[in-house]
Amino acid sequence: KQMTLSEEFFRENSEGVMRQKRAPIRVIIGNPPYSAKQGSANDNAQNLAYPILDGRIAETYADKTGATNKNSLYDSYIKAFRWASDRIADNPEGGIVGFISNGTWIDGNAQDGFRACLENEFSDIYVLNLRGNQRTSGELSRKEGGKIFGGGSRTPITITFLVKKPAKVGHKATIHYHDIGDYLTREQKLELVKKFHSVDGRSLDWQIIEPTERHDWVNQRDGVFESLVPMTPDKKFNINSKSFFIVNSRGNETGRDAWIYNSSKSSLERNIDTTITVFNENSGLNKDEIDYDETKISWTSSLLEKAKRGESLLYSDDYSFALYRPFFKQNVYRGVGLTHRRGQFDCFLSGNLTNKFICISGLGGTKDFSCIITDIIPDLNVLNSGTQCFPLYWYEEKKVIERSLFDDDTNNEKYARRDGISDWILKEVRKRFGNSKAITKEYIFYYVYGILHSPQYRERFAADLKKSLPRIPIVDNVEDFMAFYKAGKALAELHLNYEQVPPSPDVESHITDAVFVEPTADEPFGYTQYDHYSVDKMAFPKVRNESGKLVADKSRIIYNSNITIENIPAKAYEYVVNGKSAIEWIMERYALTQDSKSLIINDPNTWSREHSNPTYIYDLLLSVINLSMQTVDIVNSLPKLKL
Structure with missing residues (x-):
């Protein structure tokens, strides 16, 4: 046959490659690269494409996943698994694949098809989870422990052995799993790995996993969840959808x-x-x-x-x-x-139109589920893993009118207002509670916000909420429905009007006297009042605990060199949204920053100046401290969910 260009000019290398391809390989061991994609389009360096390998992923892992976004299935380390699995499969005597790799595949939403294929293609699977996921925060991050490869490594790491035995072809794999444990340093983890010595060593206690029908291995979903009513419509703007909402959108990307x-x-x-x-x-x-x-x-x-x-x-x-x-x-x-990507916000908020959005965590997140409400455009990353937003209303240009039974037109000349809550769920709820006309779609909107804050709901369905968008129960009696509605509305009013919440009377501020400077037209409050309340980076003071270790004293916040806030109750930190307390979001975000790539400076103090309010950030911190305590009280007052 005619030689290819590489065979002609690199004959020795080509012959070696062909010998390798013909050789029966029984063991493949490696540490595949974890690169998911180029950093940005500015890099002008797309990852290499492998059409045959990508095709194999498309017809196996991607074909069997239930996820919509399948991009992560084409990450480099997943490609390595596909290649190695196929290479071993060519050997009739079976073989072993051993990889140290990114470990997000164990529980990833898009990797359910990947796990399904591993179950079918191998006889035994051994997974040692070394943890180390630093795309988490707070207590969860501390539990994940040390980063195996140190430095900038942020991903969890697994050691995986895939065993193919010809005699067991046609049988599902036996899955052996071991979690290294919480709070371990990098050095402690590596020492344990050294002691384990072998997959059949006595010091390594394997847990046998029985996968679910949806190929969950760890953090398995609750079957009850599927019986609840979905928040999300089967198709956007389907007014007949049997769901709580007829439309939703990702945040502003x-x-x-x-x-x-x-x-x-x-x-x-x-x-x-x-x-x-x-x-x-x-x-x-x-x-x-x-x-x-x-x-x-x-x-x-x-x-x-x-x-x-x-x-x-x-x-x-x-x-x-x-x-x-x-x-x-x-x-x-x-x-x-x-x-x-603008999402649906052109029909959610246009011109002088108003709206409210319940925002929830997206799929596949590393942080616990959370939600927040807003009446302005929410960013994609307000919450974890691609925020999903559910509107109270949506707006349609009046030249295209298709009214549902419960819609009302607004006085706006250009748009007709439509309800985000479905007609179907309104009828279902009313029917459940004696066809009460007192229950409106707005009641249902706030009821959902109340349910999403329920500790029982979040704990029972923690695994489901990382892999599926929420499904909402309809409670058994109207008293509980009204309690969730009232709590949801109280929480919404608190979170929407967070800037106006008065400070807690128990929280103390120590402020040094400001030197007065005569106001001018450009600086109506005088230079020093703005300077006196400006922030660089807020911080907790450090104190020594009983063991002599320096720890953060969260009862106090050093606002700046002029101001210290004290007597902050521990309860205020119990209100956590997107992985950290609301107070710590204020401390983190209201800081002078410079983007490392564009070199653009973002100075939050300019907001105070442009809105002629020198104490804006200081007032906001005090408001959020009180808001947090009130949120905790409202959440603790919610009825117990009977699930």
Whole structure:
């Protein structure tokens, strides 16, 4: 046959490759790369494509998954598993694959098909979970323990052995699992691995896992969850959907947060002007001619496609407020072209229209489920793993009118207001409680917010809520329904109006006297009042505990060199949203930062100046301390769920 170019010019190498491919391989051992993708479109260096291998993943792992987003199945280490599994399968005598790899596949939502294939393709599977997931926070992060590879490593690590025995073909694999344990340092973990010595060593106690029908190995889902009513519609805007809501949306995904968000509107306007100018200068150029300087622009695939087509971006004065992180509001640019994925927010919030959104954690998160409500645009990462947002209303241009039974038009000349809550669930709830006309869709909206805060609900369905969007129970009696509604509405009013919550009378502030400076037209409060209340980075003071170790004293917060807040109750830290307390979100986000790539500075103190309120951040911290305690009290008053 005709030789290929590589066979002709690299004959010795090609012959070696062909010998290797023909050789029967029984053992494959490795530490496959964990690279998921390039860092950003600015890298201009896409990962290599392997069409045959990608095809094998498509017809096996991807074909058997129930997840919508399958991108993670094409990560490098998953490709290594697919290649090794196929290479071993060619050997009629069986074999072993041994990998040290990223461990998120054990419990990943999109990896259910991957696990299903492992069950079918191998005889025995041994998984040693070394933990170390540092994409978590707080107590969960401390439980994960030391990072196996140190440095910037953030992913959990597993040691996996896949055993293929020809005699057991056609039988499901026996899955042997061992979790290394909580709170262990890197050194302690490695010492244990050394002591284990072998998969059949006496010091290694394997747990035999029985996978569920949905191929859960650990954190197995509760069968009761499937009997509850889904929050999410089967299809967006289906007014006949048998779900609580007829539409939902992911949060605002800009693809270039440092450019699109800022505490200062004037800084944001300059950033937008810069990036639009640079885009228009590069539009129509060849890929290799484009300026990828990240201090000038942040490219995404959608923006590169626009440039490829030679399009221009037009500046618009379309600015709004957004909830970037819990209780952290920023200015956001909404002009067409610069937001990577806008979701459904053009029909949720347009012009002077108002709305409310229940925001929940997305799928496959590493943090516990949480929710928050807002009346402004929520960012994709307000909550964990791609925030999902459920509106009280959605809006339709009046030229296209398809009214449902319970809809009312607003006075807005351009839009008709439609309900986010389905007609079906309103009828179901009313029927459950004697066809009570007193129950409205707004009652159901706040009822959902109350249920989502229930400790029993979150604990019982913790595993389900990481792998599925919520399903909501309809309680047995109207008294409990009304209790959840009232609690949900109280929580909503508290969380929506978080800036207006008065400070707790028990929390004390120690403030040094400010030196007065005569106000001017530019500085109506005087320079020093702004300076006196400005923040750089809030912190907890350190104290020594009984064992002499320095620990954070969370009863006090050093606001700045002029102000200390004291007597903060421990209860205030019990209100946790997206992995940390609401108080610590304020401390983290209201800090002077500079983006490492764009070098854009985000100074939260500029918000205070542009809103003529020098004490805004100080007042906000005190408000959130009180809000947290009130939230804990309301949650503790919820009825017990009978599930």
